[in-house]
Amino acid sequence: MSQPTRTITITGAGGQIGYALLFRIASGAVYGPDTPVSLRLLEIPAGIRAAEGAALELLDGAFSLLRSVEVTDDADTAFSRADAALLVGARPRTAGMERADLLEANAAIFGPQGAAIARSASPDVRVVVVGNPANTNALIASGHADGLPLDRFSAMTRLDHNRARGILAAHLDAPVADVDGVTIWGNHSATQYPDITRATVKGRAATELLDDAWIRESFIPRVARRGAEIIEVRGSSSVGSAASAAIDHLHDWVDGTAEGTWTSAAIPSDGSYGVPEGLVSSFPVRSVGGAWRIVEGFEIDAFSRDRIDASVAELMDEREQARALGLI
Numbered sequence: 001m002s003q004p005t006r007t008i009t010i011t012g013a014g015g016q017i018g019y020a021l022l023f024r025i026a027s028g029a030v031y032g033p034d035t036p037v038s039l040r041l042l043e044i045p046a047g048i049r050a051a052e053g054a055a056l057e058l059l060d061g062a063f064s065l066l067r068s069v070e071v072t073d074d075a076d077t078a079f080s081r082a083d084a085a086l087l088v089g090a091r092p093r094t095a096g097m098e099r100a101d102l103l104e105a106n107a108a109i110f111g112p113q114g115a116a117i118a119r120s121a122s123p124d125v126r127v128v129v130v131g132n133p134a135n136t137n138a139l140i141a142s143g144h145a146d147g148l149p150l151d152r153f154s155a156m157t158r159l160d161h162n163r164a165r166g167i168l169a170a171h172l173d174a175p176v177a178d179v180d181g182v183t184i185w186g187n188h189s190a191t192q193y194p195d196i197t198r199a200t201v202k203g204r205a206a207t208e209l210l211d212d213a214w215i216r217e218s219f220i221p222r223v224a225r226r227g228a229e230i231i232e233v234r235g236s237s238s239v240g241s242a243a244s245a246a247i248d249h250l251h252d253w254v255d256g257t258a259e260g261t262w263t264s265a266a267i268p269s270d271g272s273y274g275v276p277e278g279l280v281s282s283f284p285v286r287s288v289g290g291a292w293r294i295v296e297g298f299e300i301d302a303f304s305r306d307r308i309d310a311s312v313a314e315l316m317d318e319r320e321q322a323r324a325l326g327l328i
């Protein structure tokens, strides 16, 4: 039976990730095969023609679930009655930059967009920030979204989560579907902590199958620096894997997480695991009834504590920089 149409806004829709997102969303990858979708594509004037071209191609795709596509450079029009918003529009980093270098260039985009979402989107909207530095941009957007609960905002660390599963599976020559129980903590940056303390591979503890030196010296830095590795190898930042992770994030948020497992997303902290309240930090999460819930009760060993604290310190530093720039 057909469901009500859902409206999804994609910012930066004329860019690389936007292009990789649109066709999958139009084929039902977020809301499923019974839910029609309307797409709103927000761009700056310089990106409008590219977004218009993508809109023409969407039409040419004859997607049976696609009800409408609108291209605009006006944020209130773009977010009007949106059920979900993927905030992708921002400049990507290039070789030699850290994601934090983007704070000044990109963070100013997210305050006005947060305010427009609060004014115009559905009160039940779900917002996923992809544009970097994603955690702090989500903090800034939520800080300007007067009247919207904080838990409507999240930032994407699902790409890191998927990378951790993929790299582990490849190392052990196991199907990725057999790898579970991975957690990304902290910032979507090189300080993140990809934690496999509780990971299992076909039900066996990953730590029994791997030696500590590989985990600490190879696996953790590889996952944390994968974004830079992709930039070096491809010549520009990740696109297909980023779009796929954004779809996974939003799909699981609206559809729920299977019993007995969890994923990773950056959400406003409630103080869990010693992460200061309000910081948008990655946690082990499950989506229940359309809301992310932090999975509580994990024991945190000394190594993990140090790694989580280091990434949280970076998030606090980014929050200070955003304050100094007058963005929050």
Ligand code: NAD
Pocket: 011, 012, 013, 014, 015, 016, 017, 018, 042, 043, 044, 046, 047, 088, 089, 090, 091, 092, 093, 109, 129, 130, 131, 132, 133, 134, 156, 157, 159, 160, 188, 237, 238, 239, 242
């Ligand atoms: P891109 O340069 O190809 O596209 C960005 C688009 O955003 C451009 O078309 C640009 O015109 C548009 N834009 C800029 N400012 C805008 C605004 N204020 N409103 C609407 N649109 C605007 O870049 P991309 O490769 O698509 O990457 C986009 C962002 O995603 C970058 O910040 C990148 O670092 C980030 N990213 C995040 C992750 C993650 O895991 N969180 C992964 C990959 C990339």
Ligand code: LMR
Pocket: 092, 093, 099, 132, 159, 226, 227, 228, 230, 237, 238, 242
């Ligand atoms: C990624 O992780 O691939 C993105 O955040 C892009 C980047 O700058 O690393």
